[in-house]
Amino acid sequence: MKWEAGQRRSMFIQTQSTPNPDSLMFQPGRPVMEIGSSDFPSARSAMQSPLAKALFSVDGVTRVFFGADFVTVTKAEEVSWAVLKPHIFASIMDFYSTKQPLFYDAQTQASDTAIHEDDDETVAMIKELLETRIRPAVQDDGGDIEYRGYDLESGIVSLKMQGACSGCPSSAVTLKSGIENMLMHYVPEVKGVLEVHDSDSDEEEIASPTTG
Known part of the structure; x- marks a missing residue:
């Protein structure tokens, strides 16, 4: 670098x-x-x-x-x-x-990968992997990932790429493929990853799953 x-x-x-x-x-x-x-x-x-x-x-x-x-x-x-x-x-x-505050309104931001009591074992494992293994690597490249959910029936994990990772198609594809491969390796219930895009109108568009 x-x-x-x-x-x-x-x-x-x-x-x-x-x-x-x-x-x-x-x-x-x-x-x-x-x-x-x-x-x-x-x-x-x-x-x-x-x-x-x-x-x-x-x-x-x-x-x-x-x-x-x-x-x-x-x-x-x-x-x-x-x-x-x-x-x-x-x-x-x-x-x-x-010495201004970072935000005009004081924000108490909870971690999207915090494990909750009602999370099942699969979701808890996904969140732990994202927090301990995947997030640090993504942050090293100037971005982050946000956990958006796991669909039990399809085995699909929804994630949002942020920062540098969201603006470069080639790096986003590489990162997303790496994330998907790691999740599928450690959590057999995971069948793929979907990238979520938030538009300015706060609508969500779902991209096609990776084939990695």
């Missing part, structure tokens, strides 16, 4: 490449999300966060994602990182210097 850094005032931000050339991880050297992650696929969805809103105000930014200690920014293909980076560095540094 390629590393770069930007510095202003007393803050030092590192950048790290992702499998998606149009997505970069920006690491401010401090926690971003204490629990879970947040994905902002549009400027409208970013209105709930001062930082996401500021990043979307940079011309060419198309998606923002918050991880535990990084912010992944996705750009339009025709825009150069050389043009965008200084503005993104400035937006992140300005946000942390003003």
